[in-house]
Amino acid sequence: MVAPVLTVEHLTMRFGGLTAVSDLSFEARTGDITALIGPNGAGKTTVFNCITGFYKPTEGRLTLAHADGSTHLLERLPNHQVNRTARVARTFQNIRLFPGMTVLENLLVAQHKTLMRASGYTVLGLLGLKSFRDAEAAAIEKAKGWLERIDLTARADEPAGGLPYGAQRRLEIARAMCTDPVLLCLDEPAAGLNPRESADLNALLRHIRDAEATSVLLIEHDMSVVMEISDHIVVLDYGKKIADGTPEEIRTNPSVIAAYLGVEDEEVEAVEAEVGLALPHQEHTA
Amino acid sequence: MARTASDAMPAAALPGTAAPAGALGGILRDAALYALVAFGLCVPLVAYRTDPGPEGLVLVPRWGLVAILCGAIFVLRLLQRLLLLRRDARRALTASPAQATEAVAGEPDAGQKTSKVGLKVFVAVALTLPVLATLATGDLASSRYWIDLGILILTYVMLGWGLNIVVGLAGLLDLGYVAFYAVGAYSYALLATTFGLSFWICLPLAGLFAGLWGMLLGFPVLRLRGDYLAIVTLAFGEIIRLVLINWTDVTGGAAGVSSIPRATFFGIPFTADEDGFAAKLGIEFNTMHRVVFLYYLILVLALITNFVTMRLRRLPIGRAWEALREDEIACRSLGIDTTATKLTAFALGAAFGGFAGSFFAVRQGFISPESFTFLESAIILAIVVLGGMGSQFGVAIAAVAMVGGPELLRNLGFLSAVFGEGFDPSEYRLLLFGLAMVAMMVWRPRGLISVRMPSVSLGERRAISGAHVSEGHG
Ligand SMILES: Nc1ncnc2c1ncn2[C@@H]1O[C@H](COP(=O)(O)OP(=O)(O)OP(=O)(O)O)[C@@H](O)[C@H]1O
Numbered sequence: 143m144v145a146p147v148l149t150v151e152h153l154t155m156r157f158g159g160l161t162a163v164s165d166l167s168f169e170a171r172t173g174d175i176t177a178l179i180g181p182n183g184a185g186k187t188t189v190f191n192c193i194t195g196f197y198k199p200t201e202g203r204l205t206l207a208h209a210d211g212s213t214h215l216l217e218r219l220p221n222h223q224v225n226r227t228a229r230v231a232r233t234f235q236n237i238r239l240f241p242g243m244t245v246l247e248n249l250l251v252a253q254h255k256t257l258m259r260a261s262g263y264t265v266l267g268l269l270g271l272k273s274f275r276d277a278e279a280a281a282i283e284k285a286k287g288w289l290e291r292i293d294l295t296a297r298a299d300e301p302a303g304g305l306p307y308g309a310q311r312r313l314e315i316a317r318a319m320c321t322d323p324v325l326l327c328l329d330e331p332a333a334g335l336n337p338r339e340s341a342d343l344n345a346l347l348r349h350i351r352d353a354e355a356t357s358v359l360l361i362e363h364d365m366s367v368v369m370e371i372s373d374h375i376v377v378l379d380y381g382k383k384i385a386d387g388t389p390e391e392i393r394t395n396p397s398v399i400a401a402y403l404g405v406e407d408e409e410v411e412a413v414e415a416e417v418g419l420a421l422p423h424q425e426h427t428a
Numbered sequence: 429m430a431r432t433a434s435d436a437m438p439a440a441a442l443p444g445t446a447a448p449a450g451a452l453g454g455i456l457r458d459a460a461l462y463a464l465v466a467f468g469l470c471v472p473l474v475a476y477r478t479d480p481g482p483e484g485l486v487l488v489p490r491w492g493l494v495a496i497l498c499g500a501i502f503v504l505r506l507l508q509r510l511l512l513l514r515r516d517a518r519r520a521l522t523a524s525p526a527q528a529t530e531a532v533a534g535e536p537d538a539g540q541k542t543s544k545v546g547l548k549v550f551v552a553v554a555l556t557l558p559v560l561a562t563l564a565t566g567d568l569a570s571s572r573y574w575i576d577l578g579i580l581i582l583t584y585v586m587l588g589w590g591l592n593i594v595v596g597l598a599g600l601l602d603l604g605y606v607a608f609y610a611v612g613a614y615s616y617a618l619l620a621t622t623f624g625l626s627f628w629i630c631l632p633l634a635g636l637f638a639g640l641w642g643m644l645l646g647f648p649v650l651r652l653r654g655d656y657l658a659i660v661t662l663a664f665g666e667i668i669r670l671v672l673i674n675w676t677d678v679t680g681g682a683a684g685v686s687s688i689p690r691a692t693f694f695g696i697p698f699t700a701d702e703d704g705f706a707a708k709l710g711i712e713f714n715t716m717h718r719v720v721f722l723y724y725l726i727l728v729l730a731l732i733t734n735f736v737t738m739r740l741r742r743l744p745i746g747r748a749w750e751a752l753r754e755d756e757i758a759c760r761s762l763g764i765d766t767t768a769t770k771l772t773a774f775a776l777g778a779a780f781g782g783f784a785g786s787f788f789a790v791r792q793g794f795i796s797p798e799s800f801t802f803l804e805s806a807i808i809l810a811i812v813v814l815g816g817m818g819s820q821f822g823v824a825i826a827a828v829a830m831v832g833g834p835e836l837l838r839n840l841g842f843l844s845a846v847f848g849e850g851f852d853p854s855e856y857r858l859l860l861f862g863l864a865m866v867a868m869m870v871w872r873p874r875g876l877i878s879v880r881m882p883s884v885s886l887g888e889r890r891a892i893s894g895a896h897v898s899e900g901h902g
Pocket residue numbers: 157160162180181182183184185186187188189235
């Protein structure tokens with residue numbers, strides 16, 4: 143049994159009086175695509191922000207395990223170290239590319255750590271040493287590989303801000319992958335994609351899981367994507383975990399159906415009480 | 429600041445663009461409205477002038493002038509609206525490249541082509557200016573004015589390029605850049621006058637000190653963003669100046685430091701005696717040798733600044749600076765230490781400011797806190813913003829315009845024939861400066877050269893339109 147790549151224990155995040163995530167525990171298994179789903183405002187993005195160091199959790203422990211057995215406590219790492227040393231990469235719900243830089247440059251910025259080291263923290267690079275030029279050529283090769291995969295080779299020299307929406311989403315994933323992550327966190331990657339692009343995305347995520355050996359943590363509202371590609375699903379509602387299991391289990395779980403799939407907000411409590419889930423939702427009154 | 433996007437032009441304020449006849453009526457009405465507002469403003473401001481008469485003040489009516497001003501505003505507004513109308517019609521016909529799903533082969537536009545030729549002309553003129561000036565004015569001595577002006581312009585080019593690293597590449601708004609210029613100048617002045625160190629030892633030291641000050645300032649303030657960073661850097665610039673004024677024991681206070689050793693030709697002084705530069709070379713002594721030497725010195729310093737910046741842009745650190753300007757949060761998600769990255773930009777920009785400062789001190793031979801006021805920071809920043817943030821060539825053109833422009837005004841003496849005896853064009857310097865700024869913000873809000881060249885490319889290197897490029901938020 144391989145250790146889970148990410149273990150979330152008793153994660154709580156409060157913003158003033160609002161508890162966005164409360165006492166959340168789950169595991170993302172190594173080599174799996176784990177989906178985090180839940181209605182709008184359930185706290186999914188907040189969980190991501192805690193994992194990737196953008197928020198300091200109020201309480202809880204986030205442990206990331208590497209294949210070599212080393213572990214990293216994510217809540218203790220400074221923001222950029224989460225990517226640098228713990229090797230967790232992410233994308234954003236509202237795309238955050240470098241719009242004025244070309245597609246290729248976006249992928250090279252992602253390889254900053256490697257290139258910085260190769261350039262001898264700029265000194266050797268300024269002198270134009272061969273070792274640096276080789277490292278840069280290798281970085282460009284790697285970028286080319288990803289461009290091929292996301293079908294953007296022809297537009298490599300165009301500004302990222304000028305790409306159509308679907309291509310920007312793919313580029314953001316490729317950019318995150320260029321940092322060589324062990325865990326890739328995707329915040330609604332299928333939002334705004336058409337069915338064909340959505341299918342391409344599924345293929346891309348499978349490739350990342352199988353060929354790149356990167357575990358994926360995925361927030362997604364599009365159930366066709368979630369049910370088709372995830373190995374494991376965690377359901378959040380009002381910051382609490384209400385279910386956890388395989389797609390089949392989640393599909394038939396009554397509390398998930400009640401909380402997530404098409405029940406009016408006012409009826410949620412009634413339905414949940416019906417299925418035996420009496421959760422004290424302070425936020426419901428808001 | 430050029431914080432408005434170029435597409436925020438009042439295109440939406442054109443009600444009848446579709447129907448030209450109706451549009452014309454609307455435009456006429458709009459222009460008339462502008463004229464009316466101008467009239468309202470003119471009545472209290474222009475219509476009457478008070479002249480001292482024999483018994484108290486007398487009112488002199490100037491309705492003719494009011495009519496001329498209102499007429500001019502009517503015509504200008506009319507022209508502007510007509511131009512905008514044509515532009516919008518043209519734009520409606522060209523599809524935006526953002527909508528393309530396939531790769532679009534972009535031809536370099538006219539601006540890019542001219543700037544390529546312009547760059548060569550610019551470098552050629554800069555390299556041969558002393559020769560050109562001598563040829564134009566007849567002899568070396570009378571070319572002094574032009575070479576001095578060249579030195580002044582190149583100093584600002586260098587300062588602009590240095591600040592461009594901070595503002596243009598890393599997107600950090602620094603309003604106190606002159607502080608590092610001052611640190612560099614005083615470093616040389618004090619080291620040379622107290623320890624007798626030569627310019628060539630002090631030059632790197634001045635850059636080093638300025639860079640260290642940049643770091644010192646950077647550590648606490650670089651977690652601030654945008655306006656807050658601007659305010660703190662502004663305060664830092666003032667603090668340095670006040671320290672220079674009040675720390676009389678070391679800096680000489682408001683009196684400054686005088687009799688700073690002059691530049692030597694790598695140890696050989698520019699003097700008339702037999703150890704001097706002229707005697708060693710066996711040519712006739714001329715005070716202009718030193719001036720020409722200083723000209724080439726600042727030219728080389730400026731070119732080094734440019735070379736290093738261009739080089740750094742293609743290294744990971746330079747790309748990280750630009751990425752920082754584009755999106756700081758994305759940078760952190762990619763493992764880039766944003767504080768360290770900002771700090772390097774700040775320190776390097778400061779170091780170049782320090783080099784320029786020590787050059788300033790060696791050229792002037794005298795420095796005082798007077799030379800390092802906020803206005804200097806503002807002018808350098810204006811050069812960067814007008815030039816087009818991030819564009820090296822744009823900054824150079826802007827420096828020529830901003831520093832050379834006022835000099836032009838001095839030579840407009842003939843205008844006094846038109847405007848009367850007491851007319852001094854250089855008094856209108858700041859007015860014209862403001863007008864030029866407003867005009868730029870309207871027509872080229874992203875600066876003279878607003879395109880960005882990618883640092884690396886698979887195919888042919890093609891410029892990126894300024895519309896995509898961010899300006900940074902601190
Ligand atoms: N920085 C913050 N400050 C205050 N409240 C916040 C902050 N970030 C998130 N919240 C609140 O936390 C709750 C959860 O937000 P979150 O963005 O995590 O939801 P989500 O599940 O990602 O929703 P969606 O599906 O709409 O993206 C919301 O009520 C939100 O207003």
